[in-house]
Amino acid sequence: MARAPRRGPYICGIDAALDVVSGKWKGLILWELDTHGVRRFAELRRALPGVSEKMLTQHLREMEEDGLVHREVYAEVPPRVEYSLTGHGRTLNQALVPLGAWGTQRARREGFAAVEVAGDAGG
């Protein structure tokens, strides 16, 4: 059970980017880490209401493997693991800003509840 992302070959850039952000919680993880800089596992869990440990771990591992997320493990008791974005993770986030704004506009137009989360580009 290693990888969800296909890792190419891709038909176009959108295809390649979507391969890396698809996953129910990845967008949120990106925003959360971008906003707070560094987050612990339990903090991310609280920030993503409804996520299971399994999915959070799995997404985090895939994003780490995709070079988006850095995982820092501290040899302490109780254990502490801190997650943060890599440079590529931050540039991806930048690239997602217009899309986030579009989505927020659309949700507003359609009358859907788009709960504002810290860092949301749509204001």
Add this chain to the structure above:
Amino acid sequence: MARAPRRGPYICGIDAALDVVSGKWKGLILWELDTHGVRRFAELRRALPGVSEKMLTQHLREMEEDGLVHREVYAEVPPRVEYSLTGHGRTLNQALVPLGAWGTQRARREGFAAVEVAGDAGG
């Protein structure tokens, strides 16, 4: 079997936007229609190598319902149906440009084959 997209409530704008572009061929359909302006069913089919009629129809219907695509039916024999982007479809495409560029860069970095398709932002 009507809808794949959830139509909210969404957690943030990215969530809302991703709900509308997720689907194996939707990104490509967007690019194809944006590039050519108007495309017939069979033309789209040829532009998306490997897509089945079922998936193409399904994606097109969902995108129509999401207000992204306009479907024009001509009462002729043989039948003719033309697809084009709505205003919202075009703004979505604009919002996807940076993401496409990011994906192209990434594919290049990682050495994956990112086949250039007409309209690709990274090209």
Add this chain to the structure above:
DNA sequence: CGGTATCCTACACGATACTG
């Protein structure tokens, strides 16, 4: 605290056949 392991379900996607 920060995970793994196991089992299960829903559904996105695909293949094939048929129709106005």
Add this chain to the structure above:
DNA sequence: CAGTATCGTGTAGGATACCG
């Protein structure tokens, strides 16, 4: 040409239990 109908499959995602 532009679909619809039906069936089959892979896998993303979820529930629960256990571990260092």
